[in-house]
Amino acid sequence: MSSLRQKGQHPGYDTENLLRMAEQLPCREPQAIMLLSLMGEPQLYSVPSVFIYGHRASGKSHVVSILLKELELPNLTVSCAECISVALLFEQVLLTFFGGDAAADLPRYPSLSDFVRVYRKHRSLSAAEQTRYIVLEKAELLRDMDANLISVLVRLQELVEDNVSVFLLSDIPWDTFRPNTGCLEPIQLHFPDYTxxxxxxxxxxxxxxxxxxxxxxxxxxxxxxxxxxxxxxxxxxxxxxxxxxxxxxxxxxxxxxxxxxxxxxxxxxxxxxxxxxxxxxxxxxxxxxxxxxxxxxxxxxxxxxxxxHTHVELPFYSKFLLIAAYLASYNPARTDKRFFVKHHGKIKKSKFLKGNEKTSNHLLGPKPFPLDRLLAIFYSVVDSRVAPTASIFSQISSLVTLQLLTQVSHADQLDAPKYKCAVSLDFISAISRTVNFDIVKYLYDFL
Structure with missing residues (x-):
């Protein structure tokens, strides 16, 4: 905190504001100091773009909003989840910085060049006394909009010839943003998880x-x-x-x-x-x-x-997918043939049950399993025949979104994603009862 206070010696910062910021930003002083140094003097040009990334609730939005609020800098903060179109984002920028007349100059379906043209026109009428900041939260959603939008935003200062800086806030790193055609690399700032x-x-x-x-x-x-x-x-x-x-x-x-x-x-x-x-x-x-x-x-x-389990209601096949995931997490892979193949032949008990296994799998916790093993168990335990349609795969994604399953492989590993089941035995037992499935009979620990 003392380092942040020392910034008050710089003529561009007010000591009282910095003291308030230091009090409001516990354990995020290094990131706040770095941002202040990147922003520089309020009246001078700031860096064109900063990419701030880190997991959820790691203080990204909080630190940026406190700095902009305490320094009283002109800014616009937009969540990309609320911008259902590029036109809405452009309109918000022009409305915040130049008023309703600028927003009215935009065509109904503006292109990137239309936005730059209107911005330049009104920038010449309203010169910036301080750096204008555009803060875009959930920036990963920008990848689903115009193909060139990210390239334009990271070099917006150059295109509109104005003292404007763009902060992109995201939960994922810049490598997943970089367009194939290349673009200006923003300055990257990582917010680590809190210890x-x-x-x-x-x-x-x-x-x-x-x-x-x-x-x-x-x-x-x-x-x-x-x-x-x-x-x-x-x-x-x-x-x-x-x-x-x-x-x-x-x-x-x-x-x-x-x-x-x-x-x-x-x-x-x-x-x-x-x-x-x-x-x-x-x-x-x-x-x-x-x-x-x-x-x-x-x-x-x-x-x-x-x-x-009293309140979560899942679709029929999602329940079986969750059951299959639990069995894949807590059963050794070598036991699948014994449990799920009808005509598996004779398997010696000494080979199936290892005497040196003294620790329960439930005490060791869930283990990761590949997608193909999950589907193989699912097709074995579900009564009716189910085609491997997109609906089944979308239900797996829904279970991950609900955090009933956890994906442990990288998001770009499409050929063999791995998962872990994140529910308790009581939870899965209750789910199993709703579909008349006796899960205990298929658990290796309860043999």
Whole structure:
């Protein structure tokens, strides 16, 4: 933070603004300093384009918006998910920087040259006193628009002869953007994932006013101990922290424990965090309903909270695809012939069951499997014959989008993609019951 404060010595920056920025950008000081150096003096030309990439919730949009807000620079921030056409993007740029008259000058279906022409016309009428910034979030969607759009945006400053800079924010690296025809290479800035210590520092700042900061920090430590392996999304973790804190401090509220009694606090919160683990990223019910469910327990003691399989409704074949994925993740590949081939002949038990396998596959966790193995098991377990149509492949993509499956191979590896199943045994057992499939009979660990 001290380095960001030292930037205040530069005549182009206000010290008070930089102090506020340093406070609002915890654990992102190196990236903020780099952006400030790229932006330079507000009145001078900035770099033509910057490509900022990193995983979701790594602070890309937050850092850029704080810098532009605190420095009070003219800017336009657009999510490419909202721009259903290039015309809408052009109109937003002209409307923000030059007003309604400029936007009205655009033809109904403007080309790239139309946009550049109108921009230049109104730029000459309204000279820029400071660099204008165009921030495009979810920039990977630009690849589905005009073929030359990315090439134009990265060199827009040169084409319109104006002090304008374009920031492209994306979850994926620049290599997947580069057009085959080539284009100007933007300056690239990577936002790495937050480390566990950084997540702890950031989340601890949201401490509850009714409890001490150390108590809330200990709660965050417990939360990260459970969720850090499966979730490093800051927004998701912040949501989980807010959702489960009331249950964590319940023994303290009722006078059954003190803030320092970590054993009792952990014993109270553990079953609720395990339930929440089954539905990370999934929003089957509202947070309000989840909190109500947490407060209701059955007479025998188990928690009645949110159960993912109660609320997720999948198409018929998607259920079998998920079952096949679970079997492929937790069964050794050498057992497929025994389980799924009807006329497999005699297989010696000593060869099928290895005596040196002392650890359950379920304890070791899911293992990756190729697409062809998934489909082979799927066609074996589903009752009716199913043609390998595009519908089946689209349902696999939907399971990945729902994060019930995880793709572990690279996105460009089209010939042999690999996946892992990301659901629990309780989840898949409930799914199996809806299609009258006894999954336990096909699991190697339960023989």
């Amino acid at each position: 566990r210590a950084e997540l702890h520092q950031i989340l601890s700042r949201d401490s509850h006013p009714s409890y001490s900061a150390d108590f809330y920090a200990s709660y965050i430590h417990v939360l990260l101990g459970v969720f850090y392996i499966v979730c490093r999304d800051l927004r998701e973790l912040r949501h989980l922290a807010a959702l489960n804190f009331a249950k964590f401090c319940e023994p303290v509220t009722e006078g059954k424990a003190t803030e320092s009694d970590s054993h009792k606090l952990w014993r109270n919160i553990e079953p609720h965090l395990k339930k929440a683990m089954q539905t990370v990223y999934l929003r089957e019910v509202s947070s309000l309903e989840w909190e109500k469910n947490q407060q209701v327990e059955t007479p025998t003691g188990p928690l009645r909270g949110l159960s993912a």
